[in-house]
Amino acid sequence: MRACATAFPAGWRRTLRKAFHSLSPPSSCALLGPNLKDVWNPRDTHFSECHHRKGSNGYNTEIFDGKSIAKDIKLSVAAEISKMKSDIGKVPTLAVVLVGDRRDSHTFIQIKKKACDKVGIATLIERLPESCRENELFDVVASFNNDPAVHGIIVQLPLPQHLDEEKIINVVSPEKDVDGFHPLNMGNLAIKGRKPFFVPCATKGCIELLLRHGVEIIGKRAVVIGRSKISGLPTSLLLQRHHATVSMVHAFTRNPEQITSEADIVIADVGIPKMVRGSWLKQGAVVIDMGVNRVKDSNSRDFYITGDVCFDEAVGVASAITPVPGGVGPVTIAMLLSNTLDAAKRAFGLTDTTGYSSM
Ligand SMILES: NC(=O)C1=CN([C@@H]2O[C@H](COP(=O)(O)OP(=O)(O)OC[C@H]3O[C@@H](n4cnc5c(N)ncnc54)[C@H](OP(=O)(O)O)[C@@H]3O)[C@@H](O)[C@H]2O)C=CC1
Ligand SMILES: Nc1nc(=O)c2c([nH]1)NC[C@@H]1CN(c3ccc(C(=O)N[C@@H](CCC(=O)O)C(=O)O)cc3)C=[N+]21
Numbered sequence: 139m140r141a142c143a144t145a146f147p148a149g150w151r152r153t154l155r156k157a158f159h160s161l162s163p164p165s166s167c168a169l170l171g172p173n174l175k176d177v178w179n180p181r182d183t184h185f186s187e188c189h190h191r192k193g194s195n196g197y198n199t200e201i202f203d204g205k206s207i208a209k210d211i212k213l214s215v216a217a218e219i220s221k222m223k224s225d226i227g228k229v230p231t232l233a234v235v236l237v238g239d240r241r242d243s244h245t246f247i248q249i250k251k252k253a254c255d256k257v258g259i260a261t262l263i264e265r266l267p268e269s270c271r272e273n274e275l276f277d278v279v280a281s282f283n284n285d286p287a288v289h290g291i292i293v294q295l296p297l298p299q300h301l302d303e304e305k306i307i308n309v310v311s312p313e314k315d316v317d318g319f320h321p322l323n324m325g326n327l328a329i330k331g332r333k334p335f336f337v338p339c340a341t342k343g344c345i346e347l348l349l350r351h352g353v354e355i356i357g358k359r360a361v362v363i364g365r366s367k368i369s370g371l372p373t374s375l376l377l378q379r380h381h382a383t384v385s386m387v388h389a390f391t392r393n394p395e396q397i398t399s400e401a402d403i404v405i406a407d408v409g410i411p412k413m414v415r416g417s418w419l420k421q422g423a424v425v426i427d428m429g430v431n432r433v434k435d436s437n438s439r440d441f442y443i444t445g446d447v448c449f450d451e452a453v454g455v456a457s458a459i460t461p462v463p464g465g466v467g468p469v470t471i472a473m474l475l476s477n478t479l480d481a482a483k484r485a486f487g488l489t490d491t492t493g494y495s496s497m
Contacts, residue, residue: 193454197421200458202347208468211346215475216257222488223258230482231260232290232316232474233282237275237301238268242432243294250292253471259478262288268298275306283311289485290316290478295368307367313484316477319367327375335484336477340369341376343469344405344426347460353403353424355380361398363387363414363446364407369428373405394418404456406446416451425452425459428466 189201223229232254236247247263254261264278275293282288291314297303307315312322318336326334348355360382364370374384382403387394395418398404406414407428419425429446445462452459460466483489 191453195454197454199453199456200351202351202426202458202460202465204343204347204460204465204468207346207350208472211469211472211476212253212257215472215479218479219258222482222486226486226488228482228486229258229260230289230478231262231287232292232478233262233264233285233288235264235266235275235278235282235291235293237266237270237294238298240296243296247294249471250474253475254478257475259475270298270301272301272305275301276309279306279309283309283314286485288314289482290314292317292474314481316474316481317368318372318477324367324372324375327372327379330379336481337376338368338372339473339477340407340428340466340470341372342473342476343466344369344373344428345376345380346469346473347426347466348403348424351458353458355382355403358382358402359385359400360403360405361385361387361401362405362407363394363398364409364428366407370405370407373407373428377403377405404447408446410446411444412446412448414447414452416448416455419452419455421455422457423455425456426466427460427462430462430467 189203190198191201192198219229232250234247234250236243251261251263262282264282266275266278275297279291279293282291291310293306293310295303297306307319308321310317310320312320312335315323316336316339318324318327318334318338318341323334323336326332327337345355355377360374360377362370362374362377362384365374365386365388370386370388374386377384385397385401387397391397395415398414398418399420401420401423403424403426404414404419405426405428409429409431411429411431411433413429414425414427425447427445427447427449429444431444431446432441433444434441443463445460445465447459447462449459449461
């Protein structure tokens with residue numbers, strides 16, 4: 139803590155100290171319920187409609203529909219916000235910080251803003267130039283931390299190279315950290331029995347897809363390919379809290395296909411288009427493809443979106459797979475809305491949660 143704090147200016151040290159003192163949610167934290175189980179059951183779990191595709195071997199693969207699950211979650215978030223508005227005259231507010239001009243980041247922010255507008259979440263978007271100094275970014279985050287009218291804060295990643303991502307994530311108030319990237323939230327996710335304020339949205343999206351389709355996780359072998367803080371690492375942590383036996387594959391893993399081919403559940407979060415081949419999968423495995431990669435079409439000047447898994451090869455081998463687009467992505471956005479609603483409920487002293495934020 140001391141080594142970390144000395145790197146910040148005086149005002150920031152105060153903010154940090156305040157954040158660290160108010161951090162650890164008590165184990166009886168009402169938001170997450172007094173007797174948190176390590177298995178997270180979304181309140182409205184119901185099994186989604188099935189779509190199938192037949193492989194060349196005649197084996198059917200179920201295609202999980204992320205869009206319809208996202209729609210369902212958004213409807214229940216919108217209904218709660220509408221009730222909140224009529225009961226107390228307030229709505230949740232999400233603050234978004236966007237640094238630089240990355241096209242993909244602008245697209246993601248547009249998607250998030252549109253989704254917020256639809257369910258009644260107010261947004262404040264702060265755009266900073268690519269060249270902005272670390273202190274300017276700290277100041278923006280601090281002003282959102284200190285503003286009681288702001289309930290959730292996200293700093294869109296990746297940041298330009300000269301900015302230290304970890305330092306900036308550290309100063310987002312953990313109670314407003316709807317991305318769930320703050321080390322306190324990540325640490326509490328890692329430790330059995332502890333309750334993070336928020337779980338990262340893509341991770342929740344991934345587990346929600348499994349639960350809604352009745353995929354058994356307890357005791358299963360799961361492999362997560364990728365260990366980023368945005369999705370690979372927290373997804374492995376949440377899977378272990380659901381009692382899966384989890385292996386991690388990363389850039390230094392030798393023979394990844396040997397590990398994936400023994401897994402009941404394969405989660406790909408690498409950022410390499412179609413890296414996971416059909417031959418990497420066990421017959422009957424459930425595959426969650428978190429990759430969202432923009433690839434140039436060889437026949438035109440257009441780009442198309444594809445996942446980390448070779449979808450056509452996986453059909454006929456996997457028992458189920460998420461498509462890209464239309465799989466984890468839309469559920470991730472829905473989870474951001476749900477986390478923001480929960481942040482506002484906490485701030486307003488409304489303890490009932492949507493059931494999507496806790497475990
Ligand atoms: N659907 C959604 O909601 C979301 C989708 N994404 C998508 O997920 C993908 C990954 O994004 P992100 O996690 O931010 O990426 P990062 O670049 O932060 O992380 C990539 C991870 O993949 C690992 N990796 C890289 N090359 C290999 C390889 N050859 N074999 C095995 N592992 C490898 C890296 O390992 P190492 O740690 O050793 O470097 C690293 O852990 C992207 O396509 C992104 O768009 C991301 C977030 C949300
Ligand atoms: N602070 C922060 N939080 C994040 O959660 C975060 C981030 N930074 N940086 C980038 C990654 C990526 N990510 C995605 C979210 C939704 C879709 C999504 O909606 N995908 C659609 C397609 C989107 C499109 O058309 O481009 C789909 O898969 O169907 C994808 C990727 C969140 N991330």
